[in-house]
Amino acid sequence: MSTQTDFYELLEVERTADDGTIKSSYRRLAMQWHPDKNPGCADSEAKFKAISQAYDCLKDPQKRAAYDQFGHAAFENGGMGAGGGAGMGGFSDLGDIFESFFGGAFGGGGRQQARRGADLRYDMEIGLDDAFHGKDAQIEIEVSQGCEPCAGSGAEPGTGARRCNLCGGNGKVRAQQGFFTVERTCPTCHGRGEVIESPCRSCGGEGRVDKSQTLDVSIPPGVDTGTRIRLTGKGEAGPFGSPPGDLYIFIHISRHPVFERDGTTLITRVPITFTTAALGGEIEMPGFDGTRHAIAIPAGIQSGKQLRKRGAGMPVLQGRGTGDMVIEIAVETPTRLTSRQKELLRELQATETGEECPDSKGFFDRIKGAWSDLRE
Numbered sequence: 519m520s521t522q523t524d525f526y527e528l529l530e531v532e533r534t535a536d537d538g539t540i541k542s543s544y545r546r547l548a549m550q551w552h553p554d555k556n557p558g559c560a561d562s563e564a565k566f567k568a569i570s571q572a573y574d575c576l577k578d579p580q581k582r583a584a585y586d587q588f589g590h591a592a593f594e595n596g597g598m599g600a601g602g603g604a605g606m607g608g609f610s611d612l613g614d615i616f617e618s619f620f621g622g623a624f625g626g627g628g629r630q631q632a633r634r635g636a637d638l639r640y641d642m643e644i645g646l647d648d649a650f651h652g653k654d655a656q657i658e659i660e661v662s663q664g665c666e667p668c669a670g671s672g673a674e675p676g677t678g679a680r681r682c683n684l685c686g687g688n689g690k691v692r693a694q695q696g697f698f699t700v701e702r703t704c705p706t707c708h709g710r711g712e713v714i715e716s717p718c719r720s721c722g723g724e725g726r727v728d729k730s731q732t733l734d735v736s737i738p739p740g741v742d743t744g745t746r747i748r749l750t751g752k753g754e755a756g757p758f759g760s761p762p763g764d765l766y767i768f769i770h771i772s773r774h775p776v777f778e779r780d781g782t783t784l785i786t787r788v789p790i791t792f793t794t795a796a797l798g799g800e801i802e803m804p805g806f807d808g809t810r811h812a813i814a815i816p817a818g819i820q821s822g823k824q825l826r827k828r829g830a831g832m833p834v835l836q837g838r839g840t841g842d843m844v845i846e847i848a849v850e851t852p853t854r855l856t857s858r859q860k861e862l863l864r865e866l867q868a869t870e871t872g873e874e875c876p877d878s879k880g881f882f883d884r885i886k887g888a889w890s891d892l893r894e
Contacts, residue, residue, distance in 0.1 A: 522590045525572035533586070537577065544573040548722035554674070570723070574708070609649040635662065635726075635756035635763040642767050644737065644773040650832060652739035659733065660766070662726040662754040668718035672725035678713035687711040701784040712759065726755040736768055740778070740835030782832040782841025785858030787848055795819050795849040803845065805830050813845055821849045 526533050529543045532704035545570045549555070555560030575581045606820060671678055681687040685704035687710040692701045703709045703715030717723025730829040733752060733840045741747075746766050753763030788801065798817030802810045811827050824846050855863070 523568065525575055525585060528569050528572040529741045530577065540573065540576050544569060544577075544757050545722045547726075548573075548717065549719065552719060554719065556717070569718045573811075581801045584664070593749065605803075620779070633756055634761050635754040637763040637822075638753045638765045640737070640765060640767050641770060642737075643772050644741075645772050646779065647806055648737065648770050648779060649741050649769075650739060651736050652741075655735045655737060657733050657735055657767075659731055660728055661731050661752075661765075662727045664759065665721035665725055666726050666754045667716060667720045668725060670725045670755070671714075672718055672721065672723045672758050673714045674716040677716040679714050680711075682707035682711055682713050685711065724878060725758040733765070738836060740782070740833040740837075741769045741771075742781070742832075742835070743769060743771045745835070779832065782834055783844055784831045784841070785844045785846065789848045789850045790815060792849050793846070802828070803830075803842065803843065806832075811843065815847070817846055821847060821848070 526535070529540060531540055535543075540842055549568065550564050551561075551566040551569065553566060554565045576583050615623055622692050638659070638661060642657065642658060643686035644653065644655075645725065649697040667670075667675050672678065682689075682704060685691050689704055689707065689709040690701050692699050692874070693706050706713075714723055718725070721727050731752075733749060735747060735749070737747065746768055749765040749767065751762050752765035755762045777786050779785070786803070788803075790799075791800070794815055796817065798819075799815045799852050801813050801815060803813055810829070811830050813827060815825075824844050827843040827845070828883065829840050833840045852859075
């Protein structure tokens with residue numbers, strides 16, 4: 519059984535800590551125990567190496583998962599090592615298996631390529647008016663950027679990396695397992711082929727630091743909830759000067775007080791008086807383009823009827839044309855009437871024959887017929 523100190527204890531974090539918390543704690547401890555800050559202290563140097571080893575494991579999702587399950591045993595006796603996968607006898611991936619059997623015929627072999635920085639996501643909420651016209655906006659994010667003092671190398675300024683003694687700068691080591699020679703990622707340099715002996719004080723040897731960054735974002739007309747805008751190279755900086763990832767802006771459209779949106783169609787519910795519904799008329803609806811659209815109300819219109827205004831909707835994203843505006847009619851029954859208005863309505867009621875509202879007449883005729891059938 520291993521007697522090594524628990525990696526989480528070394529980094530002074532809980533086992534449930536997220537990546538950001540682990541990184542922050544590591545940088546704090548690396549600065550505290552760095553050999554340059556404690557010259558001639560063997561304990562400090564040993565502590566620095568131990569926390570570096572712990573962070574190297576816990577920052578990698580695969581290594582961390584293996585460590586959480588098996589502890590230090592995951593990296594012993596042909597386990598994951600510095601780059602292997604649990605249950606695969608020390609192979610980091612299928613490429614390692616092919617390389618060991620076929621001598622790199624599948625594109626492997628040699629020093630590993632620098633790992634690209636992670637892609638990032640930013641959620642932005644805008645109004646429907648901004649989605650119609652488009653807009654230029656600025657956002658501020660906290661993102662890893664290349665460390666300036668060491669120029670992203672991870673080495674203390676004035677120093678450099680040396681060739682790894684274990685793999686000879688190849689980034690991979692070979693071991694005999696039975697009849698086969700197995701090649702896997704070097705556990706000392708982790709595939710880089712180089713070893714940094716004096717990590718940069720500013721970044722703790724990572725070659726990158728977290729900084730606030732202000733970015734300009736151009737939002738085109740016609741965007742909708744779920745639209746992604748990609749900012750190439752604005753994601754997290756890659757380790758040791760490798761290329762950065764991308765930043766993806768995810769658009770969310772806030773609720774509008776008048777319109778609902780369905781693709782390029784704008785939908786709104788418009789209440790009208792029952793006299794307008796009976797006699798017909800006209801209403802005006804404002805468009806986001808500044809136009810006041812005249813909507814003709816035909817006489818006798820019923821609640822739920824939809825009227826369509828062509829070309830008064832949302833623009834097509836990165837295309838031509840616009841959608842429509844749909845007006846759903848809701849006939850409103852008056853609740854506050856003057857004595858004179860009630861008198862006029864009674865006069866109207868006295869002249870009704872039932873033919874004015876054929877749906878109502880038909881319904882009650884059917885009720886009478888059904889009642890007569892029941893009585894017979």
